[in-house]
Amino acid sequence: MMRRLLLVSNSTLHGSGYLDHCQQQITDFFGKDVKKVLFVPYALHDRDGYTKTARDKFRTLGYEVDGIHEAADPVEAVRKAEAIFIGGGNTFRLLKTLYDNKVVSEIRKRVLEDGVPYMGSSAGTNVATISISTTNDMPIVYPPSFAAIGLVPFNINPHYLDPDTNSRHMGETREQRITQYHEEVETCVLGLREGCMLLVEGSKATLLGSTNARLFTRGEPCVEYKPGSDLSFLLTDAH
Numbered sequence: 001m002m003r004r005l006l007l008v009s010n011s012t013l014h015g016s017g018y019l020d021h022c023q024q025q026i027t028d029f030f031g032k033d034v035k036k037v038l039f040v041p042y043a044l045h046d047r048d049g050y051t052k053t054a055r056d057k058f059r060t061l062g063y064e065v066d067g068i069h070e071a072a073d074p075v076e077a078v079r080k081a082e083a084i085f086i087g088g089g090n091t092f093r094l095l096k097t098l099y100d101n102k103v104v105s106e107i108r109k110r111v112l113e114d115g116v117p118y119m120g121s122s123a124g125t126n127v128a129t130i131s132i133s134t135t136n137d138m139p140i141v142y143p144p145s146f147a148a149i150g151l152v153p154f155n156i157n158p159h160y161l162d163p164d165t166n167s168r169h170m171g172e173t174r175e176q177r178i179t180q181y182h183e184e185v186e187t188c189v190l191g192l193r194e195g196c197m198l199l200v201e202g203s204k205a206t207l208l209g210s211t212n213a214r215l216f217t218r219g220e221p222c223v224e225y226k227p228g229s230d231l232s233f234l235l236t237d238a239h
Contacts, residue, residue, distance in 0.1 A: 002115030004029070005151055005200035007128055009158045009192035009209075011088050011121040019057050019121075022197055025208055027061050029199070030083055030117060036064040038081035042097035043089025043123040054087060074101040078110055088122025088158075091135040095127050096143035108149050118151060122158045125192070129155045134181055134189050136174075152200060153187075154234050160191030160214060175222070182218040189216040190234065196227060205231040 006022075006029045013021035030037070037058055041050035051067035058065045065085075071077035078084070084107060086094070098104050110116040120128045126135045127148040134155045163173045172180070178189050192198065196209035207213050207229045215223045215234075225231060 004117040006119040007125040008121040008197040010194040034083045037083045040086040043094035078106045083117045085119040086124030091123040091126045091137045092139045155189045157191045
């Protein structure tokens with residue numbers, strides 16, 4: 001499998017600008033061979049404004065950006081893409097629009113068979129997994145399926161939050177919600193705290209960034225992983 005993925009928890013880290021915290025990883029990931037990135041802004045309502053934000057940032061890194069919504073044929077745009085970046089926002093709206101424009105299977109093919117590099121942040125990371133069932137978002141629209149692009153055989157919870165021991169909030173913690181998910185589904189969930197990301201190159205997966213990730217496996221204790229950890233075992237079908 002030729003897949004190359006950079007799955008980022010969040011696009012903006014507190015105290016810095018858009019994609020500032022991962023810009024080195026972005027340039028390392030896309031390298032010098034990629035000249036233009038196809039940006040998918042479907043997760044936000046203002047697609048033009050969102051594309052401008054991405055375009056302005058990527059230009060400072062040496063890459064041009066085309067918005068998929070600017071193309072007459074989204075499927076053809078994916079087929080011609082040198083690289084793909086799907087940004088964050090509402091995961092339900094994002095996945096519904098990917099299905100509406102018939103690009104879910106096309107993106108999967110380009111990434112898994114052709115080796116086109118794929119970057120996702122937040123919602124864009126959610127849709128790279130098996131399903132969007134572990135997103136934090138509200139279902140403001142109804143996609144035809146929760147099944148996502150399936151570039152990795154597990155789920156991710158971006159923006160993973162640890163319980164605040166000083167809070168009086170009585171709703172479920174993120175850990176409790178993931179436990180509820182595991183009462184119904186066996187798929188393991190990687191909680192990516194803000195500031196961390198997962199780099200996948202073929203059958204190798206490495207945690208990058210400045211914060212730890214937390215792995216939830218059904219029926220087993222949670223496990224913490226530090227940046228630099230080898231998480232390649234997550235890419236086997238057993239997980």
